[in-house]
Amino acid sequence: MTFALNDVVDLDRYPIDQPDGDAYAAVVAHARSGLRADGCAVIKDLVRPEGLPKLAAEIADRKPTTHFSTQVINPYFHVSVNDDYPDRHPVNTFLERSSGFIPGDSWGDDTLNRFLFEHPAVCRFLADCLEIPELHPYADPLAGLTSNILDPGQQFTWHFDTNEFAVTVLVEEADEGGLFEYVPNVRTVDDEGFDAIQAVLEGGRDGVHTLDLRPGDLQIFRGRYSLHQVSRVPEHSRPRHAAIFAYTEQPGVIGRVERTMQLFGRVLPEHIAAEEERVRADALID
Ligand SMILES: O=C(O)CCC(=O)C(=O)O
Ligand SMILES: [Fe+2]
Structure with a gap:
C-alpha cells in the first residue's frame, strides 16, 4: 500500500510540502508563536477528514497490543518515596497513571500512521515550527x-516528559473528560517550581490551560x-x-532500559x- 501526503494531510489548507510558499510561512509563524508563548501549538484539522477514519482504524486494529500499566507516579515518573524531601512535596506526591501505549513495533511500514510520522515533509515542517535545524523520527x-x-x-496524571517536545494527533476523543491540560513553563532550567507544581497536584487550577483539541x-x-495531564475519561x-x-x-x-520497561x-x-x-562509552576499561 502506498500513500500520498495529501491522503492524510490537508495540503490545500496547509501546504506543508511547499516550504518556500507564503501559506507555509503563515502556518509556521502560527506554530512558533504558540510554542514561544507557552510551549504549545495546535494546527487545527491538519489531518483531512477523509484520512481520520484510516488512522482510527489502524489504532483500533492494534489496540489489543496496548501495554496498560496502572502506576502511582510523581510528576517525574518515580514511584517511590524520597526521604530527602518532605511528604507534602511534588517528589513525594503520587497520582494514578492508568493509560496504555500501543508500542512502535505494532505498526508495520505500510501504515498511514507511520507514513505520517516519518514523512520527510512532516519532519521538515515540525523542525521549522520548533526552530531547530532538523529532526528525526525517534x-x-x-x-x-x-x-x-x-x-x-x-487518566494520565500530571507529569513532565523526558523528551524536549512531543507531537500528537488526537484521533478519537472521549465524550467527556480526556482533556489535555497543562501549566506552561511551571519549571525552568534553573527553577524547579515546586510550590506551583504542588498546588496543581493538590487540585489547584491556577495557571492550568485546557486545550480545545x-x-x-x-x-x-x-x-x-x-506540567501536563490527560484528565480522567469517565466510565460512561x-x-x-x-x-x-x-x-x-x-x-x-x-531509549533507556528502565523507562522502556516502565512504559512498555x-x-x-x-x-x-x-x-x-x-556503559562502554563512559568506562575507560573495556
Ligand atoms: O495523549 C496525549 O495527548 C499526551 C500524553 C502524554 O502526555 C505523554 O504521552 O507523555
Ligand atoms: Fe506527557
Missing part, C-alpha cells in the same frame, strides 16, 4: 511511534518544562485515542545493546 523501536490509549475510567488536530508540545464515555510521534534532534537515538513492560535487543554501548 529511532526507538517501541517509543518512536505510539498511540496513547485512555479507556473509560483511566479535536480529532484531526496536530499538537506540538514542549513537555519538559510544562467512549475511549480517547491519540497518535503520538516522538522525534529527536540527532538521528539514531534509543519489555525491552528489545536494541535497548540492551544501546545500554551496553553507553
